[in-house]
Amino acid sequence: METKAFQKIYTKLTQVTKATCSLKASGIGYEEMAIVHGRLAQVVKIIGEDVTLQIFSGTEGIPTNAEVIFLGRPPVLKVGEELSGRFFNAYGDPIDGRPPIEGEERQIGGPSVNPVRRMQPSEFIPTGIAGIDLNNALVTGQKIPFFADPDQPYNQVMAMVALRADADKIILGGMGLTNDDYLYYKNVFENAGALDRIISFVNTTENPPVERILVPDMALTAAEYFAVDKHQKVLVLLTDMTLYADALSIVSNRMDQIPSKDSMPGSLYSDLAKIYEKAVQFPDGGSITIIAVTTLSGGDITHAIPDNTGYITEGQLFLRKDTDIGKVIVDPFRSLSRLKQLVIGKKTRADHPQVMNAAIRLYADAANAKTKQENGFDLTDYDDRTLKFAKDYSDKLLAIDVNIEVDKMLETSWNLFNEHFEPAEVGIKQEFVDQYWPKN
Amino acid sequence: MEKTIKMTKGTVAGIIANLVFVEVDGPVQQNEICYIDLEGTKLMAEVIKIVGTQAYVQVFESTRGLKVNHTVEFTGHMLEVTLGPGILSKNYDGLQNDLDKMDGVFLKRGEHTNPLEDDKKWEFKPIAKAGDVLEAGGWLGEVKENWMPHKIMVPFKFEGKYTVKSVASAGEYTILDNIAVVTDEKGKDINLTMTQKWPVKLAIKAYTEKPRPFKLLETGVRVIDTLNPIAEGGTGFIPGPFGTGKTVLQHALSKQAEADMIIVAACGERANEVVEIFTEFPELDDPRTGRKLMERTTIIANTSNMPVAAREASVYTAMTLGEYYRAMGLKVLLLADSTSRWAQALREMSNRMEELPGQDAFPMDLPAIISNFYSRAGFTYLSNGETGSITFIGTVSPAGGNLKEPVTESTKKAARCFYALSQQRADSKRYPAIDALESYSKYAEYPELIEYFRANIDPDWPEKIGLARDILIRSREVAEQINILGDDGVPVEYHDRFWKGEVIDFVILQQDAFDKTDASTPLERQKYMLNWVLDIYHTKFSFESFEEVGTFFKRVINQMKQMNYSEYNSDKFKQNEKELNTLIEERKIA
Numbered sequence A: 001m002e003t004k005a006f007q008k009i010y011t012k013l014t015q016v017t018k019a020t021c022s023l024k025a026s027g028i029g030y031e032e033m034a035i036v037h038g039r040l041a042q043v044v045k046i047i048g049e050d051v052t053l054q055i056f057s058g059t060e061g062i063p064t065n066a067e068v069i070f071l072g073r074p075p076v077l078k079v080g081e082e083l084s085g086r087f088f089n090a091y092g093d094p095i096d097g098r099p100p101i102e103g104e105e106r107q108i109g110g111p112s113v114n115p116v117r118r119m120q121p122s123e124f125i126p127t128g129i130a131g132i133d134l135n136n137a138l139v140t141g142q143k144i145p146f147f148a149d150p151d152q153p154y155n156q157v158m159a160m161v162a163l164r165a166d167a168d169k170i171i172l173g174g175m176g177l178t179n180d181d182y183l184y185y186k187n188v189f190e191n192a193g194a195l196d197r198i199i200s201f202v203n204t205t206e207n208p209p210v211e212r213i214l215v216p217d218m219a220l221t222a223a224e225y226f227a228v229d230k231h232q233k234v235l236v237l238l239t240d241m242t243l244y245a246d247a248l249s250i251v252s253n254r255m256d257q258i259p260s261k262d263s264m265p266g267s268l269y270s271d272l273a274k275i276y277e278k279a280v281q282f283p284d285g286g287s288i289t290i291i292a293v294t295t296l297s298g299g300d301i302t303h304a305i306p307d308n309t310g311y312i313t314e315g316q317l318f319l320r321k322d323t324d325i326g327k328v329i330v331d332p333f334r335s336l337s338r339l340k341q342l343v344i345g346k347k348t349r350a351d352h353p354q355v356m357n358a359a360i361r362l363y364a365d366a367a368n369a370k371t372k373q374e375n376g377f378d379l380t381d382y383d384d385r386t387l388k389f390a391k392d393y394s395d396k397l398l399a400i401d402v403n404i405e406v407d408k409m410l411e412t413s414w415n416l417f418n419e420h421f422e423p424a425e426v427g428i429k430q431e432f433v434d435q436y437w438p439k440n
Numbered sequence B: 001m002e003k004t005i006k007m008t009k010g011t012v013a014g015i016i017a018n019l020v021f022v023e024v025d026g027p028v029q030q031n032e033i034c035y036i037d038l039e040g041t042k043l044m045a046e047v048i049k050i051v052g053t054q055a056y057v058q059v060f061e062s063t064r065g066l067k068v069n070h071t072v073e074f075t076g077h078m079l080e081v082t083l084g085p086g087i088l089s090k091n092y093d094g095l096q097n098d099l100d101k102m103d104g105v106f107l108k109r110g111e112h113t114n115p116l117e118d119d120k121k122w123e124f125k126p127i128a129k130a131g132d133v134l135e136a137g138g139w140l141g142e143v144k145e146n147w148m149p150h151k152i153m154v155p156f157k158f159e160g161k162y163t164v165k166s167v168a169s170a171g172e173y174t175i176l177d178n179i180a181v182v183t184d185e186k187g188k189d190i191n192l193t194m195t196q197k198w199p200v201k202l203a204i205k206a207y208t209e210k211p212r213p214f215k216l217l218e219t220g221v222r223v224i225d226t227l228n229p230i231a232e233g234g235t236g237f238i239p240g241p242f243g244t245g246k247t248v249l250q251h252a253l254s255k256q257a258e259a260d261m262i263i264v265a266a267c268g269e270r271a272n273e274v275v276e277i278f279t280e281f282p283e284l285d286d287p288r289t290g291r292k293l294m295e296r297t298t299i300i301a302n303t304s305n306m307p308v309a310a311r312e313a314s315v316y317t318a319m320t321l322g323e324y325y326r327a328m329g330l331k332v333l334l335l336a337d338s339t340s341r342w343a344q345a346l347r348e349m350s351n352r353m354e355e356l357p358g359q360d361a362f363p364m365d366l367p368a369i370i371s372n373f374y375s376r377a378g379f380t381y382l383s384n385g386e387t388g389s390i391t392f393i394g395t396v397s398p399a400g401g402n403l404k405e406p407v408t409e410s411t412k413k414a415a416r417c418f419y420a421l422s423q424q425r426a427d428s429k430r431y432p433a434i435d436a437l438e439s440y441s442k443y444a445e446y447p448e449l450i451e452y453f454r455a456n457i458d459p460d461w462p463e464k465i466g467l468a469r470d471i472l473i474r475s476r477e478v479a480e481q482i483n484i485l486g487d488d489g490v491p492v493e494y495h496d497r498f499w500k501g502e503v504i505d506f507v508i509l510q511q512d513a514f515d516k517t518d519a520s521t522p523l524e525r526q527k528y529m530l531n532w533v534l535d536i537y538h539t540k541f542s543f544e545s546f547e548e549v550g551t552f553f554k555r556v557i558n559q560m561k562q563m564n565y566s567e568y569n570s571d572k573f574k575q576n577e578k579e580l581n582t583l584i585e586e587r588k589i590a
């Protein structure tokens, strides 16, 4: 870590807490970085000469006479083409055994894009997964998380989406990633021959949790470099944002802030929004798309972390194990892509929106029929047909192992409608029924 | 008025995020604006508390790099907006900076841009003449702003009466040219231009009376206009868990509502949603005027990633612009998405100041702040007998979707219409997901409005609405019974009752915001369709079994949805209607 010759060294801490230490110093800038006892730290409070530093890796073992050196700058990342294919820790230092990269120093957590310089997202991202493309189409410049229970294969689905997504760069921000999952990503990217367009910033479960706070900003600073300076299509994967938020709450609790719901800091909404709002489409073709993971505890989406996330992101994707077919599906009820209407029926066939809605409505009818069945009531003929439809729909379209083109998804849907229903029961605009209802 | 006094200066004494402590050398006032000099970059900030010689200021921008002893200059005034022609069609941030005038892709700290154009010429026509006596808000003349008559007024800060000495003759002027001279009560002449300033936290009271709202504001959204109507000059709010359709509904209102001017305050929400307006509104037509929607729209964009402190300011900025246009005798619709974000901004600051927290750590005075804000909306009579109004509808984003939380509860006390979005309806894609029975409009009970409905829509309108509600309630009750007892555990009539409610749900309540035709339904057509569903309700049908009931009504619904999708009274509409009639005849008991 760099130090400069003229820098003043302080050696007297006035206070040490679990997350912070304080000392007397002057001429210090807010959010400036420092090194305390060899550990990276950042200024979080200045009152007169009293400066409080947050120590990312924790304060265990820090003595009152620890050496403190201020770096005279906020946290930075060196950016350049050489970032491609590299693996870094939360501070942006290489962890792949290769030398640090040379490049322009950029402050992380920089300013927001002027909203009038954005363009409305309009480029469809096909993934081949019908549960996504048909019902929850993704668009470049979108931000969307998987809301998943910890035991669900979200990392696998995310890696699959990333590789199929036709992005110029894929940037992985790993927070509290288990070493196994980290190696999984590394392997998948390597096997796909995609390593040269991947950049990773990784904090694993072996690293101090508070360091995670830096990961999204690091990943997004790199993303902005490629999207703004190089006009590239960048896909950013952030996993797991729940662990990121947990780290925020550790810090705020240790700093004695009044917690709001679920002992999260009152600023959680703004903190998460700052990250997710980096997703952007520029008029010149550059874009940042963010796909994240927010793990749930016990499926509870009213917890402050998924709740605030839901209010920020442009929809969410839910995975669910469908026991009828024994596969993991993308849940059509709870999943939602808010930007889908910008592309479906426009970049895809005109009947797409109506087919999507009709199928989901019928699937909902099946869910009702199922409840009836479980409550021991007789089913009507219509109920029976919806149940059969639901099973086929789940297997042929919703399952995450589906990999087909959108036109094929629509065709499959029309065939299922035809197999199980009358046009009036499906309730699609007549012109589409005339055009696409299979003639037999 | 403005006195020349020595401006107070100060130095930074402490920094916690965007809360800065400033040691001052003279008098400061609560809510005064100051600029902190961060090595040449001027950071704008507002005084929020004063203790001895320390002013606590909230900085509207990032404080990264700020140091103790940086200098601060106070301005002597509160946060103000600049009022004058040129506000329409603008994209402002929460502090009224013109976003289009900023350089570069990223927002730069300390960059402040002119909200108006100093050199643009406006075609001015005088209204007042020499000798007229006017008060603040009195009309001196007007210019055409897009297609709107934009009144040039006696500044709102003026107190007492002013005699017009001269008004410029018709012609082209810039906003900085003198367009009138008025004489105050002491005989002093004052030169006026087309522009003035006003502090956003104070209400502009340039009206003589604020009666109870008595007219309907048409929105084109059936579940609002027909079942839970909002009045012109009224207030409403839309609480709903995330993803239930608050923003889509507000966008629909901003496109369709019958207003002269729309102000959209994007307060701590997504930038892409603002971009949607930037992109679509210049292309979309206002059906009433044939002009482009953007011509009547002003956007205040303080999205969630923009500075938190400016979020709070943004709703006040929007309201003040609304009050300015209301004083011109215009019908303003103000939409804020989401007022919860503004409350959260207050919470963040209150926590940083270590104030005693109220419920959920919100500041204690949150209810007062909210009701004070809502009270600025309203229908007004101006001193010249004209009327102007601000209808305000805000969204609320309750934590965890639970309506028992401080922002929802405080807003419920302040707003008169309640549009509750239901998670269940959103999940089953019954959009707009407004729960028609849970929601209410207090205006629907106002005798003034009831009279208005009878005179302007249908003499029996209130009774018809009451009936529609009853049908929905009964349908819901029957649905519960069927759930418990099973389809064949109840008489066939129960199914009939259930499905007649579903017809209202599918045909009146549900509305496709993304379909060109269905998105907006004029009142005449709403009445037509309501009569249709009530006719169906009154019709007796013969059914052998409950299966037949469902099958039949699904076909009815399908047919009526096709009607909703067709242009009103078009051949297609009539064709669908004919088929509907045939369908009904099949089962009807004569």
Ligand SMILES: Nc1ncnc2c1ncn2[C@@H]1O[C@H](COP(=O)(O)OP(=O)(O)OP(=O)(O)O)[C@@H](O)[C@H]1O
Residues within 6 Å of the ligand: A310, A311, A312, A336, A337, A338, A339, A341, B240, B241, B242, B243, B244, B245, B246, B247, B248, B249, B269, B397, B431, B432, B433, B511, B512, B513, B514
């Ligand atoms: N009237 C409607 N017609 C069709 N679809 C709708 C309608 N209203 C909402 N939706 C669907 O629901 C999605 C979410 O709606 P919207 O963005 O308005 O939710 P919101 O309540 O504003 O959520 P948040 O609190 O997160 O901002 C939309 O993207 C759209 O897919």
Ligand SMILES: [Mg+2]
Residues within 6 Å of the ligand: B246, B247, B248, B269, B337
């Ligand atoms: Mg919204």
